[in-house]
Amino acid sequence: MASEIQLTDVTKRYGRRKPAVDNFSMTIPAGEIVVFVGPSGCGKTTTMRMINRLIEPTSGTITIGGEDTSTLDPDKLRRTIGYAIQQAGLFPHMTVAQNIGVVPGLLGWDRKKIADRVEEMLDTVGLDAAEFHDRFPRQLSGGQQQRVGVARALAADPPVLLMDEPFGAVDPITRGNLQDELMRLQGELRKTIVFVTHDFDEAVKLGDRIAVLGEQSKILQYDTPDVILANPADDTVAGFVGAGASLKQLTLRRVRDVELVQPEVIVSTQDEPDEIRRRLTDAGRSYALMLDARRRPVAWVHVREPRVRRPIRDMVAAESTVQDALEAILTEGGNAVVTGARGEFKGLVEIDTVMAVIRDLRETV
Amino acid sequence: MSFWDFVDDRWSRLLSESLLHVSAVVQCTIIAALLGVTVGVAVYRSPFGSAVATALTSAILTIPSFALLGLLIPVLGLGAPPTVAALVLYGLLPIVRNTIVGLAGVDGAITDAARGIGMNRFGVLTRVELRLAWPAILAGMRVSTQMLMGIAAIAAYARGPGLGVEIFAGLVRAGSANATNQAIAGTVGIVVLALVLDGIFVLIGRYTTSRGIRGQ
Ligand SMILES: Nc1ncnc2c1ncn2[C@@H]1O[C@H](COP(=O)(O)OP(=O)(O)OP(=O)(O)O)[C@@H](O)[C@H]1O
Ligand SMILES: [Mg+2]
Numbered sequence: 001m002a003s004e005i006q007l008t009d010v011t012k013r014y015g016r017r018k019p020a021v022d023n024f025s026m027t028i029p030a031g032e033i034v035v036f037v038g039p040s041g042c043g044k045t046t047t048m049r050m051i052n053r054l055i056e057p058t059s060g061t062i063t064i065g066g067e068d069t070s071t072l073d074p075d076k077l078r079r080t081i082g083y084a085i086q087q088a089g090l091f092p093h094m095t096v097a098q099n100i101g102v103v104p105g106l107l108g109w110d111r112k113k114i115a116d117r118v119e120e121m122l123d124t125v126g127l128d129a130a131e132f133h134d135r136f137p138r139q140l141s142g143g144q145q146q147r148v149g150v151a152r153a154l155a156a157d158p159p160v161l162l163m164d165e166p167f168g169a170v171d172p173i174t175r176g177n178l179q180d181e182l183m184r185l186q187g188e189l190r191k192t193i194v195f196v197t198h199d200f201d202e203a204v205k206l207g208d209r210i211a212v213l214g215e216q217s218k219i220l221q222y223d224t225p226d227v228i229l230a231n232p233a234d235d236t237v238a239g240f241v242g243a244g245a246s247l248k249q250l251t252l253r254r255v256r257d258v259e260l261v262q263p264e265v266i267v268s269t270q271d272e273p274d275e276i277r278r279r280l281t282d283a284g285r286s287y288a289l290m291l292d293a294r295r296r297p298v299a300w301v302h303v304r305e306p307r308v309r310r311p312i313r314d315m316v317a318a319e320s321t322v323q324d325a326l327e328a329i330l331t332e333g334g335n336a337v338v339t340g341a342r343g344e345f346k347g348l349v350e351i352d353t354v355m356a357v358i359r360d361l362r363e364t365v
Numbered sequence: 366m367s368f369w370d371f372v373d374d375r376w377s378r379l380l381s382e383s384l385l386h387v388s389a390v391v392q393c394t395i396i397a398a399l400l401g402v403t404v405g406v407a408v409y410r411s412p413f414g415s416a417v418a419t420a421l422t423s424a425i426l427t428i429p430s431f432a433l434l435g436l437l438i439p440v441l442g443l444g445a446p447p448t449v450a451a452l453v454l455y456g457l458l459p460i461v462r463n464t465i466v467g468l469a470g471v472d473g474a475i476t477d478a479a480r481g482i483g484m485n486r487f488g489v490l491t492r493v494e495l496r497l498a499w500p501a502i503l504a505g506m507r508v509s510t511q512m513l514m515g516i517a518a519i520a521a522y523a524r525g526p527g528l529g530v531e532i533f534a535g536l537v538r539a540g541s542a543n544a545t546n547q548a549i550a551g552t553v554g555i556v557v558l559a560l561v562l563d564g565i566f567v568l569i570g571r572y573t574t575s576r577g578i579r580g581q
Contacts, residue, residue, distance in 0.1 A: 052481060054477070054480060054481055075483050075484070075485045076483065077483075078480070078481060078482060078483035079482070079483030080483075082482075083478065083481035083482050085474060085477065085478060085481070086474070087472070087474040088474075088478075089472075089474040089475050089477060089478025089479075089481075090475075090478070091475060091478075091479070091493055092475070092497065092575075092577045092578050093493075093496045093497060093575035093577045093578045094575070094577065095577070102482060102484075103482050103483060106482075106483050106484065106488075136575070136576060136577030136578075137577065138577060138578075149478075152482065153482070162481075
C-alpha cells in the first residue's frame with residue numbers, strides 16, 4: 001500500500017523574509033524512497049513538514065494519493081503518515097510497547113489488535129519482543145531508540161512515511177545497520193518514503209531517487225542515483241556528489257547481486273586443532289573459517305596456530321552495499337564474510353568480485 | 366500540668382483542630398494546583414507571559430500573611446473565606462513556577478513527534494507534556510503545602526480553623542496557666558503534620574510518576 005505525493009508550486013514564507021521554500025514542485029512516485037539531500041538550512045525539513053502539515057504552506061497545493069491535504073483535518077492526516085525524526089522523539093514516560101501503540105490507539109483500534117501489532121512491529125524492526133516490550137526509552141541504546149521510532153512510525157501501516165535525518169545521531173556502524181534494515185523493510189512494505197539527510201552517501205544508498213536541493217529548496221537535480229553520480233546537473237551538484245563518484249557507485253550494488261564464493265575449508269567450533277591443521281594442510285590453504293553450531297561465523301583460524309581464533313571484525317549482510325563489502329575486505333585484509341538474516345554464514349566477497357563490479361559500472365554508465 | 370498531661374487532656378480538641386488544619390491546607394493546595402497549573406499552561410509558551418506570571422505570584426508571596434489576611438477580612442468577612450483566599454494565593458507561586466519550568470523543559474523533539482504522529486494539541490498537553498512536567502508540578506505542590514502549613518496558623522487571626530487557634534490563645538494568655546503548653550501544642554502539631562504530609566508527597570510521587578522518568 002502506497003500513495004503518490006504531489007507538490008505543486010509550494011511556497012513557505014516565514015514573516016517577511018525571502019521564502020524558506022520557493023515554488024517547489026515535485027512528484028514522489030508511490031512505493032519509492034525519495035531522498036532530499038542538500039546543505040544545512042536549504043529547506044529540506046520545511047519542505048518535508050509541509051507534507052504532513054506540521055508546517056502550513058504559504059501557497060501551493062500538496063496531494064497524497066490524489067487527495068488535497070489542505071481539505072483534511074491535520075491531526076487525522078498525520079495519523080495516516082508515518083513520522084520519524086533524528087532524536088527519535090520517543091515518549092520517555094511510556095514503555096516501548098506503549099510508544100509503538102500510540103497511533104493505533106489514536107485510530108481507535110481495540111486492545112487486542114494493538115497488542116498484536118506491537119509484537120509484530122518489534123519483530124519487524126529486529127527487537128526481541130520479550131526483552132524490549134516493557135523497557136523505557138532511557139533503557140535503550142541510540143540505535144534501539146531509532147528502531148522503536150521507526151516501529152512507531154510504521155505501526156498503523158501508513159502508506160506514506162516521512163523521515164527527517166532518522167539515523168543522523170547514531171554511530172556510523174549502527175547507521176549502516178539501520179540503513180540495511182530500512183532497505184530490507186522497504187523491500188517488503190513498499191511505502192512511499194520521503195527521507196531527509198545531508199549525507200550524500202546515505203542518499204545514494206537508500207534512494208530510488210535523489211532530489212539534490214539548493215537554497216530555498218530549489219531542486220538542482222531530481223533523478224536516480226546512477227544518473228546523478230554519472231551526470232551531475234551542474235557544478236553545485238558535482239560538488240555535493242564529491243570526489244570518488246565511481247567509488248560511490250559501489251553503493252548502488254548490493255552484496256546479494258554479486259557472486260559469493262565459498263571458502264575452501266570450513267571448520268566448526270567443536271573440531272580439534274589437530275584436525276583443523278590436517279584439513280588445512282590437505283587443502284593447501286592457510287586459513288579456515290570457523291562456524292558455530294548454528295552456522296554463524298566465529299573466527300578465522302590459521303594453519304600454523306590452529307588454537308588461535310582470530311575474530312572477524314566486520315561482516316556484511318545480503319542487503320549491504322558492495323561498498324560496505326569493500327570496507328570489510330580492507331579491514332579484514334582478505335575477503336568479506338556475508339551473513340544471512342539469522343546471522344548464518346552465506347559466503348565470501350572477494351576483492352576480485354569488487355573489481356569486476358567496478359569494471360562493470362565503468363562500462364554501463 | 367505537664368505538657369503531655371495537657372495534650373492528653375485536650376486530645377480530642379487538638380485532634381479536630383489538626384484535622385481542620387490539614388484539610389484546609391490540602392484543599393487550598395489542590396485549588397492552588399488547579400489554578401496554578403492552568404496559569405502555567407496558559408503562559409508557558411510565551412517568555413513574556415511566563416515572566417509576568419512568575420513576577421505576579423512572587424509579589425503575592427512578599428505580602429506579609431498578617432497584612433494580607435487583614436486586607437481580606439473587610440472584603441470576605443471572618444472565618445474560612447479569607448483563610449482559603451490567602452492560602453490559595455500564597456500556594457500559587459511554587460506551583461506556577463514549577464509548572465512553567467516543567468513544561469518548558471519538555472524536549473522539543475518529543476512534542477514535535479507527538480504532533481507529527483497525529484496527537485491533537487490537547488492530547489499533546491495531557492498525554493505528553495503534563496505527564497513529563499508532573500514531577501516538577503508535584504514538587505511545587507509539596508513546597509506549597511509545607512509553606513501553607515505555617516501560614517495557615519495565622520488564619521486564627523481571621524477566626525479561621527486549625528491549630529493556629531491554640532497558638533494564638535496561648536500567646537494571648539501568656540503567663541496564665543497552661544498558656545505555654547497551649548502554644549507549644551499548636552506549634553508541634555503543625556510541625557508533625559507537615560512532616561507527615563511531606564512523607565505522603567514522596568509516596569504520591571512514587572506512585573504517580575512513570576518509571577521511565579523517575580530519578581532523572
Ligand atoms: N520557524 C521558523 N521561523 C523562521 N525561519 C525558519 C523557521 N524554521 C526554519 N526557518 C528557516 O528556514 C530555512 C530552512 O530551514 P529547514 O529547517 O527547512 O532547513 P534544513 O534544510 O532542514 O536544514 P538542516 O539540514 O540544518 O536540518 C532556514 O534558513 C531556517 O532558518
Ligand atoms: Mg532539517
